Amino acid sequence: MNSLFKSFDNIWRLSIRYKHDFTLKENLAEIFENGTKYRNQPGTRRLFAGNLPFKLQFAATSVINKYRNKNFRRNVHEIENDFLRIFVARENESSANDSNNTKKIKVDESFNYETAVKDREFKREMQQQQRTLYFQKEFYNNHECASYMAARLPANYAVLSRVMNEIRNEEPDFHPSSVFDFGSGIGTTIWAADHYWNDSIREYFCVDMNENMNQLSRELLHRGTSNDDHISNRIFYRQFLPAKHIPSYDLVVSAFSLLEMEDTRSRLYVIENLWQKTSGCLVLIEHGSKAGYTALMEARNFLLQINRQIRMEPEPLRPQSDETEIVDRLSSTSGSIMAPCPHDFVCPRQSTLHKKSYCNFGVYYQPLDYGQPNPRIKSEKFTFLIMKKHGHFQWKEEQKNWAKIIEPVAARAGHAICRICDNDGMLKQIIVSKSKSDRHVYKCIKSARWGDKIPMDVHECSTATKTTDDDDSMDE
Ligand SMILES: C[S@@+](CC[C@H](N)C(=O)[O-])C[C@H]1O[C@@H](n2cnc3c(N)ncnc32)[C@H](O)[C@@H]1O
Numbered sequence: 001m002n003s004l005f006k007s008f009d010n011i012w013r014l015s016i017r018y019k020h021d022f023t024l025k026e027n028l029a030e031i032f033e034n035g036t037k038y039r040n041q042p043g044t045r046r047l048f049a050g051n052l053p054f055k056l057q058f059a060a061t062s063v064i065n066k067y068r069n070k071n072f073r074r075n076v077h078e079i080e081n082d083f084l085r086i087f088v089a090r091e092n093e094s095s096a097n098d099s100n101n102t103k104k105i106k107v108d109e110s111f112n113y114e115t116a117v118k119d120r121e122f123k124r125e126m127q128q129q130q131r132t133l134y135f136q137k138e139f140y141n142n143h144e145c146a147s148y149m150a151a152r153l154p155a156n157y158a159v160l161s162r163v164m165n166e167i168r169n170e171e172p173d174f175h176p177s178s179v180f181d182f183g184s185g186i187g188t189t190i191w192a193a194d195h196y197w198n199d200s201i202r203e204y205f206c207v208d209m210n211e212n213m214n215q216l217s218r219e220l221l222h223r224g225t226s227n228d229d230h231i232s233n234r235i236f237y238r239q240f241l242p243a244k245h246i247p248s249y250d251l252v253v254s255a256f257s258l259l260e261m262e263d264t265r266s267r268l269y270v271i272e273n274l275w276q277k278t279s280g281c282l283v284l285i286e287h288g289s290k291a292g293y294t295a296l297m298e299a300r301n302f303l304l305q306i307n308r309q310i311r312m313e314p315e316p317l318r319p320q321s322d323e324t325e326i327v328d329r330l331s332s333t334s335g336s337i338m339a340p341c342p343h344d345f346v347c348p349r350q351s352t353l354h355k356k357s358y359c360n361f362g363v364y365y366q367p368l369d370y371g372q373p374n375p376r377i378k379s380e381k382f383t384f385l386i387m388k389k390h391g392h393f394q395w396k397e398e399q400k401n402w403a404k405i406i407e408p409v410a411a412r413a414g415h416a417i418c419r420i421c422d423n424d425g426m427l428k429q430i431i432v433s434k435s436k437s438d439r440h441v442y443k444c445i446k447s448a449r450w451g452d453k454i455p456m457d458v459h460e461c462s463t464a465t466k467t468t469d470d471d472d473s474m475d476e
Contacts, residue, residue: 183257
C-alpha cells in the first residue's frame with residue numbers, strides 16, 4: 001500500500017520557494033466554527049468506498065467461474081503487468097511491440113491537428129482506418145476478455161468512481177441524462193455512472209471495436225441486475241465511433257482507451273469526435289504512468305487549442321429552428337477544464353517532463369478473487385481530465401479556482417508541507433505551521449489529502465530560498 005505514497009518522499013526541488021499568506025474562502029471560518037470537520041471541507045475529494053457494488057462483484061465472480069481454465073491465473077497476471085509496459089516511443093521508433101515485449105505509444109508533436117481535424121478527407125481516412133484496423137487486430141477471445149475483467153475491473157471501477165465523484169463535487173446540480181462511452185470494454189463506466197446518476201440517466205451508448213468485450217459487458221449486466229432494473233433497455237452497443245454528432249450526450253467518457261490507439265492522428269481524431277458529441281462533460285482517463293500522462297496532455301493541449309481558436313472566432317448566427325433543444329446542445333464548441341486543473345494554462349508539469357514529473361492521483365481497491373494467493377488491497381495510479389462544454393448546462397463554478405493538492409501532504413509535528421497546482425498555472429510548495437498560521441488554515445491543510453482542493457487563496461509574500469536539484473524523480 002505504501003507504494004502509492006512513494007512520491008511523497010521525493011522532495012519538490014524544481015522551483016524557487018516562496019513564503020505564502022493564506023486567506024480562507026468566504027464563510028469557511030464560520031462553517032468550521034459551527035463544527036464542520038476539517039476533513040469534510042467542501043474541497044475534499046477523497047472517496048472512501050471505491051469498492052465494487054455487491055451486484056457487480058457477484059456477476060464478475062460468476063463470469064470468472066464460467067471462464068476459468070488452467071491458464072486463467074497466468075493470463076490475469078500478464079494483463080495486470082501489461083499496463084506497466086507501455087512506454088512513449090522516441091522519434092522514429094515503431095509503435096508496435098518490440099522484441100522486449102513492450103508496447104510503445106507514438107507521439108507526434110509536430111502534427112498539425114488544427115487543420116487536420118477540419119479536413120473532411122482526413123476524417124474519411126480515419127473512419128476507413130478504424131474499420132481496417134478492426135479486421136487486422138487480434139482481439140481478445142471470450143476467455144481473454146474474462147481474464148481482462150478479472151485483472152482490471154476493480155481498479156477501473158475505483159478510478160471511474162473517483163473521477164465521477166469529482167464531477168459530483170464540482171457540480172452537484174449536474175444530472176446527466178445520456179452517457180457515451182468510447183472503448184467501453186466490459187462496461188465499467190455504466191456501473192460507475194449508474195451508481196451516481198441512476199435516477200437521471202436514460203441512455204448509455206457504448207462503442208467498442210471488440211464484439212467479445214461488448215458481449216461480456218452485456219453478460220455482466222445480465223448476471224448482475226434483476227429483470228425489473230431494465231438497465232439493459234437503456235444500453236446500446238456499437239463497434240465503431242459514429243461520425244455524426246447528433247444526438248449529443250451529457251456525459252462522454254473515454255477510460256483507458258487512448259493508449260490502445262497507435263498514433264497522435266488516431267487519438268486526436270477520436271478526441272475531436274468525442275468533444276463534438278459532448279453537451280455536458282467530456283471525461284478522459286488514463287493510467288498514471290508517463291505514457292498515460294503524455295497521451296492525456298496531448299488531448300488536453302489539443303482541446304484547449306481548439307477552444308482558444310473558437311473563442312477568437314466571431315459568434316455564429318443561431319439558426320431559426322423549432323428544434324431549439326438540439327441546436328442549444330450543439331451550438332457551443334467551446335469549453336473549459338473542470339478538473340483536475342484549477343486553470344486552463346499549459347500544465348506546469350509538462351515543463352519538467354524530462355525529469356519524470358507528471359500529474360497523477362491514486363486510489364485503493366480490493367482485487368477480485370480469481371484464485372490468486374492472498375488478494376490484498378492494492379493501489380492504482382491514474383491521470384484524468386474533465387472538460388465541460390459551455391452552452392447547454394449552467395455551470396456553477398464555485399470551486400473552479402481552488403488550488404489542487406497534487407502530491408500526498410507531508411503532515412509533520414507542528415507543521416505540514418503541501419504541493420499544489422494553483423489557479424495561476426504554477427506549482428507551489430506551501431508550508432503551514434501550527435505556531436505561525438491561522439488555526440483553520442493549519443488544520444485544513446494538515447487533514448487534507450492528495451487530490452483535495454484547498455479552500456483558500458494563496459499569496460506569495462516574500463522570496464525565501466532558491467532550491468534547484470536535478471535529482472527530482474516521481475514514482476512511475
Ligand atoms: C483498456 S480497455 C478499457 C475498457 C473500459 N473503458 C474500462 O474502463 O473497463 C480499452 C477498450 O477500447 C477498445 N478500443 C480500442 N480502440 C478502439 C477503437 N478505435 N474503437 C472502439 N473501441 C476501441 C478495445 O477493444 C478495449 O475494449
